Amino acid sequence: MRQKSWSVSHLPVIKPLGIASLVFLYLPLFTVLIFSFNKSEDATTWGGFSTRWYSTILENTDLIRSAKVSLSIAIPCALIAALIATGLAVGMGRATGKVQNFLRALVNAPLVLPEIVTSVGTLALFSLVGVPLRYSSLLFAHVVMCVPFAFLPIRSRLRDFDENIFEAARDLGASSTRVMMKITVPLLVPALLSSGLLSFIISMDDFLTSLFVSGPETTTLPIYIFGLLKLGASPEVNVIAALLLIIPTLGLLVGITWTATRRRSNEARNK
Amino acid sequence: MEQEQGWADLQINALSKSFRDPKGAQVHALDGVSLSIPAGEFIVLLGPSGCGKTTLLRSIAGFEKIDSGHINLGGNRIDLLPPHKRPVNTVFQSYALFPHMSVAQNIAFGLENEKIDKNEVKARVGQVLELVKLTELADRKPSQMSGGQQQRAALARALAKKPKVLLLDEPLAALDLKLRKSMQFELKRIHRATGTTFVFVTHDQNEAMALGDRIAVFNQGKLQQVGTPFEIYTAPASEFVANFIGESTLLQGKISGQIFEGDGLRITNLNQDINANASAKLIVRPEAFTLMQGQTSCGKVEIKEVIFAGDSLEALLVTQSGHEVKVKTGASLLSQLNVGQSVELFVDVNQIGQIA
Ligand SMILES: Nc1ncnc2c1ncn2[C@@H]1O[C@H](COP(=O)(O)OP(=O)(O)O)[C@@H](O)[C@H]1O
Ligand SMILES: [Mg+2]
Numbered sequence A: 001m002r003q004k005s006w007s008v009s010h011l012p013v014i015k016p017l018g019i020a021s022l023v024f025l026y027l028p029l030f031t032v033l034i035f036s037f038n039k040s041e042d043a044t045t046w047g048g049f050s051t052r053w054y055s056t057i058l059e060n061t062d063l064i065r066s067a068k069v070s071l072s073i074a075i076p077c078a079l080i081a082a083l084i085a086t087g088l089a090v091g092m093g094r095a096t097g098k099v100q101n102f103l104r105a106l107v108n109a110p111l112v113l114p115e116i117v118t119s120v121g122t123l124a125l126f127s128l129v130g131v132p133l134r135y136s137s138l139l140f141a142h143v144v145m146c147v148p149f150a151f152l153p154i155r156s157r158l159r160d161f162d163e164n165i166f167e168a169a170r171d172l173g174a175s176s177t178r179v180m181m182k183i184t185v186p187l188l189v190p191a192l193l194s195s196g197l198l199s200f201i202i203s204m205d206d207f208l209t210s211l212f213v214s215g216p217e218t219t220t221l222p223i224y225i226f227g228l229l230k231l232g233a234s235p236e237v238n239v240i241a242a243l244l245l246i247i248p249t250l251g252l253l254v255g256i257t258w259t260a261t262r263r264r265s266n267e268a269r270n271k
Numbered sequence B: 001m002e003q004e005q006g007w008a009d010l011q012i013n014a015l016s017k018s019f020r021d022p023k024g025a026q027v028h029a030l031d032g033v034s035l036s037i038p039a040g041e042f043i044v045l046l047g048p049s050g051c052g053k054t055t056l057l058r059s060i061a062g063f064e065k066i067d068s069g070h071i072n073l074g075g076n077r078i079d080l081l082p083p084h085k086r087p088v089n090t091v092f093q094s095y096a097l098f099p100h101m102s103v104a105q106n107i108a109f110g111l112e113n114e115k116i117d118k119n120e121v122k123a124r125v126g127q128v129l130e131l132v133k134l135t136e137l138a139d140r141k142p143s144q145m146s147g148g149q150q151q152r153a154a155l156a157r158a159l160a161k162k163p164k165v166l167l168l169d170e171p172l173a174a175l176d177l178k179l180r181k182s183m184q185f186e187l188k189r190i191h192r193a194t195g196t197t198f199v200f201v202t203h204d205q206n207e208a209m210a211l212g213d214r215i216a217v218f219n220q221g222k223l224q225q226v227g228t229p230f231e232i233y234t235a236p237a238s239e240f241v242a243n244f245i246g247e248s249t250l251l252q253g254k255i256s257g258q259i260f261e262g263d264g265l266r267i268t269n270l271n272q273d274i275n276a277n278a279s280a281k282l283i284v285r286p287e288a289f290t291l292m293q294g295q296t297s298c299g300k301v302e303i304k305e306v307i308f309a310g311d312s313l314e315a316l317l318v319t320q321s322g323h324e325v326k327v328k329t330g331a332s333l334l335s336q337l338n339v340g341q342s343v344e345l346f347v348d349v350n351q352i353g354q355i356a
Helices: A014-035 A052-059 A061-094 A097-112 A115-129 A135-160 A164-171 A176-205 A208-213 A221-230 A235-270 B053-061 B103-112 B118-131 B147-159 B177-194 B205-211 B229-234 B239-244 B331-336
Strands: B010-020 B026-037 B042-046 B068-073 B088-091 B165-169 B197-202 B214-219 B222-227 B249-256 B259-262 B265-267 B277-284 B296-308 B312-319 B324-330 B342-347 B352-355
Touching: A014 A235, A052 A061, A052 A235, A061 A097, A061 A135, A061 A176, A061 A221, A097 A135, A115 A135, A115 A208, A135 A176, A135 A208, A164 A176, A164 B088, A176 A221, A208 A221, A221 A235, B010 B053, B026 B053, B026 B068, B026 B222, B042 B053, B042 B205, B053 B088, B053 B165, B053 B197, B088 B147, B103 B118, B103 B147, B118 B147, B118 B177, B147 B177, B177 B197, B177 B205, B197 B205, B205 B229, B214 B229, B214 B239, B222 B229, B222 B239, B239 B277, B239 B352, B249 B324, B259 B277, B296 B331, B312 B331, B324 B331
Parallel strands: B042 B197, B042 B214, B088 B165, B165 B197
Antiparallel strands: B010 B026, B010 B068, B214 B222, B249 B259, B249 B277, B259 B265, B265 B296, B277 B352, B296 B312, B296 B342, B312 B324
16 A cells, blocks of 8 residues: 655644635635625625725825825836846856855845834934935935845846856857846846836835935825725725725736737747 | 868967866866867767866857966967957757748858848858758747757758868757757768868767767866777777776786786797886776687787677686686677686787776
8 A cells, every 4th residue: 555645734723724824814814805895884794895985085185195105116126226236246256255155145135124124224314314304315225125025036037047158148259238238238128027027016105214214205005005004994905905905906917918919929929 | 061270270379268266276177188180071079978178168259257278369469369359160959940040041140140131141051051951940830849950950050151170069968869860961061071180079989989070088177188999999008098988908017028927828939019117007898808719829818798789799708817808809709608617819910009
């Protein structure tokens, strides 16, 4: 008789635990989606189907303003973080041995630091140097926060390459600028996209750092939502949450379909 | 394709390069290597893994900063130039094709760096594609080609630059045996067609024999011997070379008056170029020995093992002093040889080499 090897997955509690955690992960999402179409004034009791709250939030100028603030931070933050991360990743590839290990530790450390530490630190630094809490200081704080994350996809992509291709390019007579423009950057495009997207999401979603570093003119969407909740659960919150769920999901679907069609047409062309 | 840039000899002069291993100890990857390679030659750098072949190739290409020595090409010193200014090109072992470009774009990349006219680029891409027989696959991406095809693409890309010297680092190592054999013929053909100097690195002695006009044997960063495959095989300069290339038996003993005595054997009538020596070392290839009557006798040996190899017999013999001797002899003796039997060993004195 064949004896099955033992593993953690054979514990009798694992299956119900797994199912329960999936339920607890998706149940709130469904609740929020359904209750965003609630007619009732009370966010937590069902009063029939309606889209009234969707039209209400479109007229909520505070909400729209905070969404604009969030976007105006997240978009440049994504671009700048991806750019800085690229420089770091390429530079780190050139460093060797101990220097490289040290640099990598330096870049990766913020990933495991509690965000509260970095945000308090940033605020302390800003007040110490006397930087006013404006758009640019918030953007700066977000970029600093995103760079370690933006760095990951780029570094891993760079490491996937055959190191020799950069030498091959030099060998074939390309100057270092040409190697960068014709080889490094084109090959990094997918990694740049995921790095930018990651930074965008982190910035859009960020609460702690923004709470510490934002001023009255720079209330971001998460901070605004938190403010709404302090006045009791409003049906508008459900709608905002639902939109934040629907819009990225749609974006992702469009993206996936687009790349799939492109790949298929590429394959067709090569046949 | 004609060689257009003029002929240029490659001169490597007292090249040294050492690295620090992870523990901080010095590793002499190249230790005073001097080698002169005439234009148009197909030279093979041969040696076991880690002997410094890649380091030498990378030093010529400009990717390794040498510690001392210099490299001249056609009389001009090139070891101070950056890689992209040296008139040499490399075929990397991993091929190193640009994954986001088609084969044709890969080849054109090198030419576009030279500010060559667009039509000329197109013409030259076409020429090299034809040379390596890849015309059909010009628009394929590297990932859509087999290993052998990628190999050809890498070769075409380097050749399109019309380098004075083409450097190839174990380019066939990743191919299976059959493909490797056919690529060896292809490389010889392409070498003849272009007239370019080929510096080819391998650790495979058969490949070195098959390809090289000359072979340079390396060990532990030092050049051991340079010569034609025939010279290297028949007259190895050291025990290392003798053992690394083909099989051989080392005999140690005393030579005086053209007579060798040692390891339980006695060989008379040695050639005039074998020097008298109280502690001499002789190298004898298995096919220089025979068990058939006719050549010079060496003495009695005992048969330890006989292997039938179709066209010949390979036998392992033991002399009276217990020294092992490898022999390749006529297959017709098969029925007469039995393990444990005592037989007389003969040798062709013209095929005995002496090492210091
Ligand atoms: N970048 C490097 N850092 C440290 N040691 C190296 C480096 N490159 C080569 N070496 C060492 O130098 C020696 C020669 O290596 P290499 O030229 O690659 O040999 P081969 O190509 O003949 O196998 C080896 O001992 C290798 O470990
Ligand atoms: Mg090597």
